Amino acid sequence: MLQPxxxxxxxxxxxxxxxxxxxxxSLKDINKKLHCHYFENYFDGxxxxxxxxxxxxxxxxxxxxxxxxxxxxxKRYRRKCTRLxxxxxxxxxxxxxxxxxxxxxxxxxxxxxxxxxxxxxVIPLPRTVIGRTCLTAYPSDSGRRNFPILRPxxxxxxxxxxxxNSLAFQEQDMVVAACATSALWSVFHGTGMLFQHSIxxxxxxxKAATDNFPIEDRAIPSHGLNYAQMAYVIRSVGLEPMLVDxxxxxxxxxxxxxxxxxxxxxxxGINLYxxxxxxxxxxxxxxVAITGYSLGLSKAKPFSNTGFLLRASRIDKIYVHxxxxxxxxxxxxxxxxxxxxxEKETKEASSISTSWRGDNGNGPxxxxxxxxxxxxxxxxxxxxxxxxxxxxxxxxxxxxxxxLRKKGFLPSLAQRxxxxxxFTTINELKKDxxxxxxxxxxxxxxxxxxxxxRFIWRATAYTKDSPVLDLLFDATDIxxxxxxxxxxxxxxxxxxxxxxxxxxxxxxxxxxxxxxxxILEWFKExxxxxx
Amino acid sequence: xxxxxxxHDPNEIAEKAKKWVASSRGKRAMKEILEKAxxxxxxxxxxxxxxxxxxxxxxxx
Numbered sequence: 001m002l003q004p005x006x007x008x009x010x011x012x013x014x015x016x017x018x019x020x021x022x023x024x025x026s027l028k029d030i031n032k033k034l035h036c037h038y039f040e041n042y043f044d045g046x047x048x049x050x051x052x053x054x055x056x057x058x059x060x061x062x063x064x065x066x067x068x069x070x071x072x073x074x075k076r077y078r079r080k081c082t083r084l085x086x087x088x089x090x091x092x093x094x095x096x097x098x099x100x101x102x103x104x105x106x107x108x109x110x111x112x113x114x115x116x117x118x119x120x121x122v123i124p125l126p127r128t129v130i131g132r133t134c135l136t137a138y139p140s141d142s143g144r145r146n147f148p149i150l151r152p153x154x155x156x157x158x159x160x161x162x163x164x165n166s167l168a169f170q171e172q173d174m175v176v177a178a179c180a181t182s183a184l185w186s187v188f189h190g191t192g193m194l195f196q197h198s199i200x201x202x203x204x205x206x207k208a209a210t211d212n213f214p215i216e217d218r219a220i221p222s223h224g225l226n227y228a229q230m231a232y233v234i235r236s237v238g239l240e241p242m243l244v245d246x247x248x249x250x251x252x253x254x255x256x257x258x259x260x261x262x263x264x265x266x267x268x269g270i271n272l273y274x275x276x277x278x279x280x281x282x283x284x285x286x287x288v289a290i291t292g293y294s295l296g297l298s299k300a301k302p303f304s305n306t307g308f309l310l311r312a313s314r315i316d317k318i319y320v321h322x323x324x325x326x327x328x329x330x331x332x333x334x335x336x337x338x339x340x341x342x343e344k345e346t347k348e349a350s351s352i353s354t355s356w357r358g359d360n361g362n363g364p365x366x367x368x369x370x371x372x373x374x375x376x377x378x379x380x381x382x383x384x385x386x387x388x389x390x391x392x393x394x395x396x397x398x399x400x401x402x403x404l405r406k407k408g409f410l411p412s413l414a415q416r417x418x419x420x421x422x423f424t425t426i427n428e429l430k431k432d433x434x435x436x437x438x439x440x441x442x443x444x445x446x447x448x449x450x451x452x453x454r455f456i457w458r459a460t461a462y463t464k465d466s467p468v469l470d471l472l473f474d475a476t477d478i479x480x481x482x483x484x485x486x487x488x489x490x491x492x493x494x495x496x497x498x499x500x501x502x503x504x505x506x507x508x509x510x511x512x513x514x515x516x517x518x519i520l521e522w523f524k525e526x527x528x529x530x531x
Numbered sequence: 532x533x534x535x536x537x538x539h540d541p542n543e544i545a546e547k548a549k550k551w552v553a554s555s556r557g558k559r560a561m562k563e564i565l566e567k568a569x570x571x572x573x574x575x576x577x578x579x580x581x582x583x584x585x586x587x588x589x590x591x592x
Contacts, residue, residue: 224589248578286592399564409548510561
């Protein structure tokens, strides 16, 4: 008779064995998967020591897929799954036995809870075996790594409450789900919490995607979705899809930073190239969910000849849920380009590293590179002002601001300011302002008590990590309207100079029709406080 | 706003800034800023445009 649980010391070989045994896949197939290579580094990195195998587990998402497809197959597939729990300390069967047999033991319960690293559901299919997976993200490394989209997941192991902050991941089964389905499913786990919508199962996603495209391909087995189909799925959960070209890395980094910091995960469509030969060979299109970023560069990279400094340009890596690799898989902006032939022309494109193998899966890890194509952002329907509109307004304002600084009118700023532009909510903004040690008195109170919309674009200007100015935009307004809400001024001299020069006729004449016009108009309307 | 102390006379700086923006050199500098920002914005707008061909190509990996 199958034991309800088994406990093993963690080792990658043991994990591969368990994956093969519980799914009934061959060990050879399991070891060929990129996931195993990825898990080896990942579990070493987060310090896994113990695996507890929960042998009889019913997974809601797999059950939906099972009811829709697998139950109707001639071959009998199992509907029950296995769940593997990972812990960072050494635990034994005796520990779990003691907890289950010897009555309440708060100390032992806490030992399990504190060491918990998350779980993997093993699904009983021949090759695609990684089901719903919620594992801890990499540690923050003093703020370098950022995973703003994490949310709490509860796991109940024989009554023991375990919790992990994660974003759900799963491998496509290549039947009811393709890569885009898995990426959408992960993204919905993030937006579902933020915008309160239901989270469809993979089969529901595939059906929503194909309902409106009956002649594109058959719905199930799914051979992959396109951007238009993904956009339909996003609409089906009540959100609005926003598609942006992301071949330019400045655009890609700025947009992913802006939305991820606001807890909105995005989907990135990539073209994969095999780079084992002299020329990149196109392998195919793929979709991943972007779940985090690393601010590994110490300085922002100036944007073109404007010199505009955006914090997002300091991103050196992104973390993605790549259903063929694993959760929080690293992709590095290492500056390498891919040269390839397309339509009888030789082309060159900026690329990002991957953990994929080129040469038909026989090349070394990393021998396939990604060229970003588009990002698809699922946003709440009331968010009408886009990142691009705000970015361009701040860019115009920055150039004027920088001119004032260079002329010596802003003496507290020794160097050019760095901008951080991101989506936020009124609650997050006010929590931040309440924690500010710079803002004081009536100004602080007014900023905190002012009525503001639920969704806000925030552009913060920094000098050496200290805020100088916040520009706040109403994300729910319309572009024709005055969507600039107000500034939060952290430096009285800078505030005074801006308020004074904004009142000058020459400034009004030059800038009133420009994207920075609304910002300068706000400063113009503010009273000048005497020193 | 928090009260801060400065090595410079704020009123003097403010007066200089006011004069500069109203001067012909200041106006010329503002025109140059607008030209530079407009050209960067136009480049971004072009780069942000989606290649329509890509919208209906399936992601098969």
